[in-house]
Amino acid sequence: MGDQRPGGRRRRADHRRHHPALRGKLPGLLAQAEAAAKVADGYAVTGSPPDRYRIFYAGRTEWQRWYGGERPEWTGGYAVTVGGGHHEVVLNAEGLTNSGTDDLLRHELTHAASLPERGYPGKLTWWLVEGLAEFAGAGGQAVDRYEGVADVRKMVRGGWDGKLEGVNPADDAPAERVAGSYGIGYLAVRHLVDRYGPLRLLTFFKTVVHDGRTLDVASEKAFGEQWSTLHDECVAYVRATAG
Template sequence: MVAALLTLSVGVPVVLLAGGASDVEVGEPATAASPTENPTTAAARQVAERITAQLDKQAAALLGGDRSAFAAIAATAVRPELRRRFDALRALRVTHWQGRPSGLPTSAGRAGEWRVSIEFRYCFVVPNCQPSPMVVETRWRDGAEPRLLTLLKSKSSATVNGRYNGQPGALPWEVSKLAVLVGKRVMVASTPAHRDRLPGLLKRAEAAAKVADTYVVTGTAPDLYRVFYAGRKEWERWYGGDQPEWGAGYAINVGGGHHEVVLAPETLDYGPGLDELLRHELAHTASLPDKDYWDNSAWWLIEGLAEHAGADGQSVARYEGLVPTRRLVQDDWNGKLDKLMPADDAPHEQVAGNYGIAYLAFRHLVDRFGEERAFAFFKAVVYDLRPPAQTTEEIFGQSWASLRKECAAYVRKAVR
């Protein structure tokens, strides 16, 4: 049952290397030194200037398709890794790439060697997208043209320079060879071992994107939906790999207003369930804000909207999760919605019931008040971080206590 396997990864959700040819500002560590500046600080600033020049050369090589020049800024031992990353980024049709030191370099403990965090910003396919940021740790040997000695993979982080709520773990193109197809609204990617599955996945994802486009809560639809299909090894490595045991897919924030969808191993064999999964996850991409600051009490609303998209207008009676939802409701559900988020190790049937309650509660809002007001409520709670008790009077004309009881009654009636 697909609904039992859907999951949203939020708030952990962004990383490779190189400077770029763009007007987008990233960091300004290389400003002119003050005459009274500490000599150590002045030296670090000069190193940052030289590293920035190398990153700019590398960005120009990436955007210009020069694989050798992209790897040339690094020591010999690092170049094979850079060439692999170059191939993955070119497959993803990188359109913007820029790297800048994030703060000043510090001594790496050996003469002439420096450590520094590098912030990269990038776009795929779309030339003028809002770039996604990522920060990685690096080590360099200084000189007229510094050489990259170490490039770490990105790690999960609570913040990226205060600009948005964190970055995920290692991105697919940091750790894997990739095969990629691009359609009108969707880019799909996986490892070369699954290359032959991509045309079918792209066709189905394009259909799901048409549905997801109607779930934009505010602003405009995503400029491009990004879907990555993970094999078993990739599922445990991509984006940190820390997913619930019951998860079959998730949408993860990579910054710059972008969420990427990851499909778990074997989901391509779900049959019609794959279409529901794609609609669900792409609806997350369309509906969620760039700032992932909500708490777990909003889980039912976030997942209820996505389940509604997954159902795509079918009657409640045809919802696949009705049986496990009935069991959960008749067992010990207390009628509340703010504690529905399942534990990572929760039994599959319980998870299916949690998703089912979320779907039915959101379905009631849509059926009674219409999508416009249901979306306004979603925006108030998820975007503006307002408790439901502060919003239901102005949006729905009744108290949250009254509306919650109404939603609970609808759920109980639907599963009889």
């Protein structure tokens, strides 16, 4: 969330040094990471998936010490750029459930596959970066199965200003506000994929996140539509889905 969230050929995912108490969970975690890596490969917007997804499974103490740490309390995991075009994923072992781990791995490995070498692009496109990762994390499930819809509903009814830019949660935001923000990003990306297909969405993402162009330019290029129009359609879809 914030590139973070509440890896016949050689193995694609591996783990880093870990707390001894967590060692017994590593075989299962590796199997889950292998499955998530196959999903994340589909979001390599430059066409070249990472050669390997590197994952650090952190216990309580290690979570505070690992580079890229000092994250908001609500963070379940994050992807951090380590140079050379590589991103490493750190998972917070505290409170992770087996089913939640699958979603989290797909989310974070998609960050590793899709983000540019320089790392996270900034807050204005937070909804797009996190929305793509949430879309991957959802694993193709029906939109009404997405667990954050109830939190989106609370946020929409609680006075959300209807803008995707700036929807990112504050570091001290309560859990339901965080979930609502991620859910809005997910639903906006979901609408664009449903309407235009995944390849055009990835063109849009690459133009904004990798090439540094504006949302207006990217929208015209990928979708042939003005962004102001599509933004309003995405927001309408968020509101309609939230109910």
